[in-house]
Amino acid sequence: MVMVSTPATADTQVALSEVEVLRIRNDFPVLDQEVNGSPLVYLDSGATSQNPRSVLEAEQEFYELRNAAVHRGAHHLAVQATDAFEDARATVAGFVGVAEDELVWTANATAGLNLLAYAFSNASIGTVGGEAGRFALGPGDEVVVTEMEHHANLIPWQELCRRTGATLKFIPIDDDGALRLEEASRLVTGRTRILAFTHASNVLGTINPVSELVRLARAVGALVVLDACQSAPHLPLDFKALDVDFAVFSGHKMLAPTGIGGVYGRRELLNAMPPFLTGGSMITTVTMEKAEYLPAPQRFEAGTQPISQAVALAAAANYLRETGMERIAGWEASLGQRLVRGLSAIDGVRVVGPAAGVERLGLAAFDVAGVHAHDVGQYLDSKGIAVRVGHHCAQPLHRRLGLTATTRASTYLYNTTDEVDLLLEAVAQVRPYFGVAGAGASK
């Protein structure tokens, strides 16, 4: 039995080795370049990941050999394209442990969360009756999220509540960035209809206890929506084993191109849910007055889909599967610990999220006392190091931490310990460069 939410520890053989990582790097053409006179050190995979050659080739091959609209037309290419598109769905569904008819293509996780919020919204205004009633929200109902959510898993629920009269509540975090579970059990009540939370925080690196939260939701009959945007690329994942009702993820964070992502939903839920986007390709019978809808997943895939991107996402899933998600998670866990230990040891640097030695993703967001994150990022860029600066689409979380912006270094399977060390070396020079560290200014 594979552990589904815990990355393997790095000191066992289940982690990638440095030699394998160096070999993996050769598969990623973009990594082989100089930036501002130094070799590129790409530590921004939390924002978007890079693509291995097999993914780029899969997309190109689709256009060179099979390009056509899917699920319509009887010609040879249409059949080939439809096969490639649906094979891709089966591959990606298998990658996250679900059946192929339970995976809906979307543009990305944000689009997936909006799809769910708008489907619930449509159920709430009674555009369709019957089964859809179970998703209807109104005054007195509650949606519960967490304080560490990305705006993508916050604002769609704010808007849903505004439209339906439901109330939004959030589970607070403690100073180390862990959810306060005692508060969670107080907040999730008989009024809770939806519990939406991130599997892993894009800022803190915290990995949330999915099973405990699912248990709270199950006890009160609430639906569970999991934002797997930061976990699908980095941890072995099985949505069935996690027992969530819905989950979303983005392809571009897991080695695929932009414009493709997925929503998982339990089959009976997807088929009972009203659609969000409507139009071509999602209907059975249409009259001038009304339309009947196809079952899931097509019911949620109106219009021509991102076909080549889906094919490329399947190639990415294959690349990750062949490399081994547990071994990737193990490697990244060790990079994450190296980041926390190294950064925390630098004068004036405060890492947010779990302390060293505590489980976290292979990323670290930090504050450099006296230097704004934007200036930190600029300095690192001058050394060829790419990081993300700002609030990382999590303003409420930053407010909770008493910060407006942080600098985030986020790793992936192609990052080496040397790259982490280059970052640490450069961060140690930031305060002297900006003249806030007292003696030893290097200018």
Next chain:
Amino acid sequence: MSALDAMYQQLILEHAKTRSGSDLTADQAAAMPEQAGVGQCHQLNPVCGDEITLRLELEAAGTQPTVKGIHWHGDGCAISMASASILTELSEGATPGELDEMIGHFRELMRSRGRLEPDEEILGDAAALAGVAKYPARVKCAMLAWVAAEDALRQAVSTSS
């Protein structure tokens, strides 16, 4: 001098620390002033969270009003803070026409991607911000206080008789 050093000149880093004019309190920033000849504007860069509320006060001096002072409340990167500080010092005693010209020239300079040379006669210390123009992602940081001043000036002029 590297492009980075050209952007973060000593003068800039000093202004980022001294922050001339950053004596508007949070309470003052939260309320719009109602006196004639005073304007106030809040600007936010949603990308990085740089934020400024800038108050500009005109005083009657002879035939036309001049800037009595700029006071601001804000937080942000070294570039945005230095830029606000330099603007505060530059604008004192300027006529609305002169300040408008400064803002216009500064904006042109920032949008030039490094192709324009700053006119130091007009811009004074703000000429030191020319290096920012080579970093398109940072132009907004440098412009933040100037955009706020432009709007505050417009309000101040419209209420001063």
